[in-house]
Amino acid sequence: MAEAHQAVAFQFTVTPEGLDFQLSREAVRHLYLATVHSWKKRLVRTKNSFLSGVYPASPSSWMVALVATAGSCYCHVDPSLGLIARIQSCLPHGQALSPRARAVVSTVVFSTGAWLAAVLLFRRLLRLLLSYHGWMFEPHGHMSRSTRLWMALMKLMSIRKPLLYSFQSSLPKLPVPPVKATVARYLESVRPLLDDDKYREMAALAKDFQENTAPRLQRYLRLKSWWTTNYVSDWWEEYIYLRGRSPLMVNSNYYAMDFLYVTPSPIQAARAANTVHSILLYRRRLDRGEIPPMMALGVVPMCSYQSERMFNTTRIPGKETDTLLHLADSKHLAVYHKGRYYKVWLYYGGQLLPPADLEMQFQRILEDPSPPQPGEERLAALTAGERVPWAEARARFFSRGPNKVALDAIERAAFFLALDEDEHGQEPERPGCMDAYAKSLLHGRCYDRWFDKSFTLVVYKNGKVGANAEHSWADAPIVGHLWEFMLATDKFQLGYTEGGHCKGDPRWQLAPPQRLQWDIPPEGVAAIEASLRVARALAEDVDFCCFPFSTFGKGLIKRCRTSPDAFIQIALQLAHFRDKGSFCLTYEASMTRLFREGRTETVRSCTAEATAFVRCMAEPRGTRSERQRLFKVQVWAQFGLSLGSVWGAGLGCRFRVSVWGVSSGCR
Known part of the structure; x- marks a missing residue:
């Protein structure tokens, strides 16, 4: 217990002679060091918040702007076009500020304002650059001139080593997809699962939702997207996770x-x-x-x-x-x-x-x-x-x-x-x-x-x-x-x-x-x-089969010019069909972290292209060439699905589902 007593900074006891107070110097020393450590941590966080807030600029660039402005004024060149003189005239006159001091203060104020304006301009430019999505649709091994120019500008804007949160405020917001596109993509996702009669019934329900209920809800959704950094992440966290009443385990x-x-x-x-x-x-x-x-x-x-x-x-x-x-x-x-x-x-x-x-x-x-x-x-x-x-x-x-x-x-x-x-x-x-x-x-x-x-x-x-x-x-x-x-x-x-x-x-x-x-x-x-x-x-109730698969990996799949993700998804569809004899609504998660506070989005990998390939594989008379052709079509369709889940329907991609979409079309 000796070590435990050392952890007590002070202790006192009441005796007949009065109050007996004992102070542990070692414990006080540790309390002091812990306080210093806590304040150092706060200072580091404050410094990092400032550095991330002015990225891609730096405090040294402010010094450069200040020195350049002061040097120009010394050479009788006014870079402010009269603003420095106007600032100087607004400063109080008197013994506290001599004419030279007022000139220095006005120069510092103008330089700081110009530097902050440049920071805001560069951050706005960075957000515009991050809103470009054409690079995702470039053919493998080929890059357009616009994408090359975009990459050069991005590298130039990111020349400084960024901190973890340097890009946070420059990331674009998640766009709100139009209801018409959401409904069309929902119907496309359920078509392989329904027969003709059920599909017509579902199409009628979707049309009624689109014309009567969706417009009002969509207005609320757009309004929320204006005053929140991400219109869906807080709902996703609360309604998908925190409101669940079933066990977290499993x-x-x-x-x-x-x-x-x-x-x-x-x-x-x-x-x-x-x-x-x-x-x-x-x-x-x-x-x-x-x-x-x-x-x-x-x-x-x-x-x-x-x-x-x-x-x-x-x-x-x-x-x-x-x-x-x-x-x-x-x-x-x-x-x-x-x-x-x-x-x-x-x-x-x-x-x-x-x-x-x-x-x-x-x-x-x-x-x-x-x-x-x-x-x-x-x-x-x-x-x-x-x-x-x-x-x-x-x-x-x-x-x-x-x-x-x-x-x-x-x-x-x-x-x-x-x-x-x-x-x-x-x-x-x-x-x-x-x-x-x-x-x-x-x-x-x-x-x-x-x-x-x-x-x-x-x-x-x-x-x-x-x-x-x-x-x-x-x-x-x-x-x-x-x-x-x-x-x-x-x-x-x-x-x-x-x-x-x-x-x-x-x-x-x-x-x-x-x-x-x-x-x-x-x-x-x-x-x-x-x-x-x-x-x-x-x-x-959990049956689990886990084993290492060493026959081949993603390297071989990529050498076949195929997406490993698409390969696994079509393998799951084929295995399920061979086991059950039918298809089911399939959910694949895809992250939306290219947008601010983005989390995950839904990819519906049970597509018309996937089901066509699976049926061809199940058909004894199916030819090898036809199966290869359908496989390639499915792979490119799956690639488009993954891109769509990242960039959203508002940018012209597939299967970005609106929060207000038909209920069975969302997770």
Whole structure:
């Protein structure tokens, strides 16, 4: 307990002689360093906000403008055409400002105004350039003169190294597609699924919607698009995700796997320490804006808005709708092991804990022999069950006392870490191991993952890792960027000793992880068990077959001058038809991050071209040449669908569905 007492800055006791006050200098020092670290973080964020706000200009360009203006005035050349003199005449006269001082101030004011005007002009030009979409429709290997000119201008405008959010305010808004085009594309998407009679009935309903209901709703939609940065993303987040009352587990959350054939360290605590430290390094770069934005073709930026809530974020249950709790910063980690919850501090003296210190802390948790408290072991089943019972239990049993303090420690953590008791991974000699690995990451035991956190990092007993991510705050590519950074940093930058431990020496004076305390009444335990029954029924209903496919990959598909995405989509259509003997409405997600705050859009890959190819494949008398021809037609149609999902019907592409579209035409 000596280390724990050192963490207390001061303590006082009442004695017969009076008040006995004791001050810990070491604790005060750490409080001072933590305060300095917090203010440094705020200053960095303020600086990055300014740099992103004036991009593609820079503060040095303001100095250039100021020096150039002052030099011109010194040479008796007025670049302001009289504006400097007019500004000078408006300044107060008196002893406070001499004529020379007024001349300097007026020069600075004019230079700053001219520089800001140039910044606004360049940002407007950048937005116009980003609104160009012709590059997406260029034939492979050929580029038009207009696209070459556009790329040259984009490279010139982006000559400065951008920060993560440098392009945010310059990204174009998502256009609102016309209702007529939406209805026409909807009918086109359902035509392969309906016979003639049902299609005529659907066409009549669509026409009635287009003529009577849609015009008024479309006006509201356009009005919203004028005063919001993205007219659909907030509705998408709320109605597709946050208002869902079914379990997040399996239905919404997704997972990420480790290296299949490489395990950097078989020691659980060491692998957990390196992965956690790598993730925190990514968070630090994210806070500082040092991660460059994703760029298509190296010149077209994608929206980085979704990255803002990657850390320090939790989905809070509600009776009608959930909410997202996001904190600007969090200095601790929530850890689960063998039914017990811990709070692990990530900083010491204002500095991020190195991997050796984290390994020591995680090893202390693994060696802790204490049993779970009543109701503690299966507590996370509440996050795996339906949302309304969880919201009611949270308000009833976790809104006060030690339960609220412990729950806050989990919900306000940077992210959640589960030190799993099982061993998983790819083992060629063990059939079905990948199925068990995937199911473990997807739902685990239904009570050992905190499904409400932005993501749960899972570290298995044999050193394998994985993640389970909540979907409402962002889409899978955002977590994918983090995951790639973590795997590369863990393996190639941090590394391990020959014995598999983290490099460096731990500081044994660190206070041990804090065990979270719970006081869950019998009624709360009953609510936990009820949610667990629902979650287990859902998990047992999942049949999962996961295996590595090494026969060929996207390289071979591309050498055949075919889109890998289109290849997979037509393969799914063919497999489904051979299995079921019919087609179904197919949803493929495609991101719209080329627009500000864009998320995903719907691609309907079950097209007339796809069904024609599948029927030809099913026809015994179909010829090879005819199948090849139909396959090429389908591939180009699928390519057009993907482009349409990105750019929208307002720009002349296919299958961008209006929010007000016919209900079965939207997700």
